[in-house]
Amino acid sequence: MANYLTKRLIYMLITLFGISIISFTVIQLPPGDYLTSYITELQASGTVVDEAQIASLRQRYGLDKPIYVQYFKWITGIFRGDFGRSFEWNESVRVLISERLPMTIAISLLTLVFTYVLAIPIGIYSAVRQYSFGDYLAIFIGFIGISIPGFLLALVLMFAFYHMFGISIGGLFSAAFEDAPWSWAKFKDLVDHLWVPMIVVGMSGTAGLIRTMRATTLDELGKDYVKMARSKGLPEWKVILKHPVRVAINPIVSTVGWELPRIVSGTTIVAVVLSLPITGPLLLQALLSQDMYLAGSFIMMLSVLTVIGTLISDILLAVIDPRIRLE
Amino acid sequence: MVDSVAKNREDILLEVKGLKTYFHTEYGVVRAVNGVDITFPRGKVVGVVGESGCGKSVTALSIMQLVSQPPGKIEAGTIMYYPEDEAPIDILSLNPKERKMRELRGKELAMIFQEPMTSLNPIYTVGDQIIEKVQVHFPMDRNEAKEYAIDMLNKVGIPDPAQRVDEYPHQMSGGMRQRAMIAIALACDPRFLIADEPTTALDVTVQAQILILMQDLQQEFGTSIMLVTHDLGVVGEMADVVAVMYMGKVVEYADVQTLFYEPRHPYTRGLLRSIPLIGQSGARWLSPIEGMLPDPYDQIIGCSFAARCPHRTEQCQHETPPWLESEDGRGVRCWLYA
Numbered sequence: 001m002a003n004y005l006t007k008r009l010i011y012m013l014i015t016l017f018g019i020s021i022i023s024f025t026v027i028q029l030p031p032g033d034y035l036t037s038y039i040t041e042l043q044a045s046g047t048v049v050d051e052a053q054i055a056s057l058r059q060r061y062g063l064d065k066p067i068y069v070q071y072f073k074w075i076t077g078i079f080r081g082d083f084g085r086s087f088e089w090n091e092s093v094r095v096l097i098s099e100r101l102p103m104t105i106a107i108s109l110l111t112l113v114f115t116y117v118l119a120i121p122i123g124i125y126s127a128v129r130q131y132s133f134g135d136y137l138a139i140f141i142g143f144i145g146i147s148i149p150g151f152l153l154a155l156v157l158m159f160a161f162y163h164m165f166g167i168s169i170g171g172l173f174s175a176a177f178e179d180a181p182w183s184w185a186k187f188k189d190l191v192d193h194l195w196v197p198m199i200v201v202g203m204s205g206t207a208g209l210i211r212t213m214r215a216t217t218l219d220e221l222g223k224d225y226v227k228m229a230r231s232k233g234l235p236e237w238k239v240i241l242k243h244p245v246r247v248a249i250n251p252i253v254s255t256v257g258w259e260l261p262r263i264v265s266g267t268t269i270v271a272v273v274l275s276l277p278i279t280g281p282l283l284l285q286a287l288l289s290q291d292m293y294l295a296g297s298f299i300m301m302l303s304v305l306t307v308i309g310t311l312i313s314d315i316l317l318a319v320i321d322p323r324i325r326l327e
Numbered sequence: 328m329v330d331s332v333a334k335n336r337e338d339i340l341l342e343v344k345g346l347k348t349y350f351h352t353e354y355g356v357v358r359a360v361n362g363v364d365i366t367f368p369r370g371k372v373v374g375v376v377g378e379s380g381c382g383k384s385v386t387a388l389s390i391m392q393l394v395s396q397p398p399g400k401i402e403a404g405t406i407m408y409y410p411e412d413e414a415p416i417d418i419l420s421l422n423p424k425e426r427k428m429r430e431l432r433g434k435e436l437a438m439i440f441q442e443p444m445t446s447l448n449p450i451y452t453v454g455d456q457i458i459e460k461v462q463v464h465f466p467m468d469r470n471e472a473k474e475y476a477i478d479m480l481n482k483v484g485i486p487d488p489a490q491r492v493d494e495y496p497h498q499m500s501g502g503m504r505q506r507a508m509i510a511i512a513l514a515c516d517p518r519f520l521i522a523d524e525p526t527t528a529l530d531v532t533v534q535a536q537i538l539i540l541m542q543d544l545q546q547e548f549g550t551s552i553m554l555v556t557h558d559l560g561v562v563g564e565m566a567d568v569v570a571v572m573y574m575g576k577v578v579e580y581a582d583v584q585t586l587f588y589e590p591r592h593p594y595t596r597g598l599l600r601s602i603p604l605i606g607q608s609g610a611r612w613l614s615p616i617e618g619m620l621p622d623p624y625d626q627i628i629g630c631s632f633a634a635r636c637p638h639r640t641e642q643c644q645h646e647t648p649p650w651l652e653s654e655d656g657r658g659v660r661c662w663l664y665a
Binding site for chain 2: 223224225227228229230231232233234235236242243246247250320321322323
């Protein structure tokens with residue numbers, strides 16, 4: 001086990017090193033840099049651009065140096081906890097991300113819990129009562145859930161609520177509480193807003209998970225060991241939950257680690273539509289404006305979470321399934 | 328000669344009468360069990376033989392009320408169980424999911440399945456799978472149940488039971504797994520044990536060990552066994568009484584000696600002739616039964632074996648032969664003896 005973990009950690013470091021180089025290069029690939037997009041923006045608004053000022057900015061940000069020097073400066077900074085500065089926000093990347101992180105994690109975890117709590121029992125029901133009315137209903141709703149894009153559902157909900165009740169369901173707070181300090185009333189306001197992203201973001205995941213759970217449970221229900229369990233005289237609910245479901249849930253439990261990067265990245269497009277103050281839109285904007293330290297650090301963070309998530313998944317799989325060894 | 332066949336009511340443990348179990352599929356109705364009568368004498372081994380698809384396993388599952396419904400459905404019949412000191416129970420009158428049936432299952436009636444690999448849950452230890460059953464029927468705490476499990480593993484001849492109780496099925500060999508399954512089945516001391524092809528999936532050398540084990544345990548516990556198999560060799564070794572099934576019906580019922588030496592039904596005779604015997608030579612060495620099993624979706628008029636029977640007459644093709652029982656308890660379903 002210790003051997004396995006050491007080996008995995010070394011592989012993880014190599015993977016991350018590779019990702020850091022590739023992502024940094026890809027961000028730099030479009031012609032120009034942040035300053036060229038900045039100049040274009042200024043010119044578009046009719047402002048006169050001072051060449052000398054641009055040159056000094058370029059020097060200050062190190063954009064005149066070759067790309068490998070920039071990379072080296074950035075990557076060594078990360079080891080000291082310095083992720084660089086965002087050009088666009090004129091703020092340190094660490095501050096920018098940590099401002100949005102708590103709300104991102106809150107929404108993602110809530111969505112995750114919503115997804116699992118809803119999908120797993122429905123999936124089991126659907127399998128045990130295969131081809132019943134309830135099963136068809138779950139399949140029907142599941143297909144709708146998979147096929148409707150989250151942002152479209154978000155738009156429809158926003159429109160419907162505004163049209164029918166005259167309330168705006170975008171954002172996480174009402175205008176009155178946006179900048180107010182934390183209070184009980186503000187918390188209640190948050191809860192009132194939170195269900196929309198929870199449903200919108202969670203819907204396709206829930207629908208997919210229902211189908212997975214139904215399929216894996218159906219695979220197990222016909223197995224001989226289920227008959228064997230019944231032949232022992234166990235009550236039916238115990239037969240189902242303890243035997244086929246316990247086996248069928250393995251692939252779902254073991255992929256929980258893969259949700260880790262999603263918890264931090266959130267769902268970008270839905271977040272943009274609903275104007276949620278989470279990290280997804282921040283990354284999108286950083287990529288659009290070639291705000292390379294912000295974008296690069298973001299991608300690095302997601303990569304670290306992805307490899308850690310995969311490791312967690314592999315360890316979980318070995319924990320819940322005795323047939324799997326970590327060697 | 329036929330003293331194994333029960334003559335008195337007190338000698339009977341379980342009696343299947345007129346059992347019909349059908350499967351309603353997309354393509355039609357399969358009459359898997361179509362009027363089966365079998366008597367299981369107390370403390371004896373009854374071999375139920377027949378080709379694949381003759382309904383022997385479905386009969387076994389019907390007794391346990393474990394037929395998947397739907398598509399399966401028990402359409403008719405009674406299965407009377409006669410406990411020693413209690414009133415007889417018609418198993419089919421019980422709801423398969425309710426308490427009374429569940430108390431019978433495992434405690435009074437137990438079952439060994441064909442595939443030891445797939446019949447044990449891969450993610451629980453062998454011990455857990457015994458403990459789980461013991462705790463349903465006996466008021467034991469986990470430690471007592473575990474002691475009981477170790478004791479059962481010891482009884483079925485698993486070495487180092489105290490250690491192997493914590494092993495998972497995949498850590499055991501096929502023979503060991505089948506022993507573990509027998510241990511699960513015999514836990515709680517059931518009166519009636521169904522063994523559905525218990526040795527089919529095992530190596531020949533291991534088959535003999537398992538059969539001897541079952542024989543020893545049968546004598547020790549006095550359990551009645553329904554031995555479902557297609558292997559007449561196993562029947563000759565183990566059974567006291569034999570029921571031969573064909574197309575969802577019992578065609579012959581007799582004690583094992585009588586059946587092997589004076590088979591009556593042409594199908595039984597055919598089965599016996601299709602066992603290879605060492606030392607015989609020439610054309611008589613092996614003679615398979617002519618023809619194929621009829622389509623299971625067809626409803627057959629007359630005797631279901633008529634199409635393959637060398638002795639068929641006009642009558643066989645139009646009229647269903649009756650069940651002809653002689654005084655000594657043996658029976659045959661064939662017009663030749665009417």
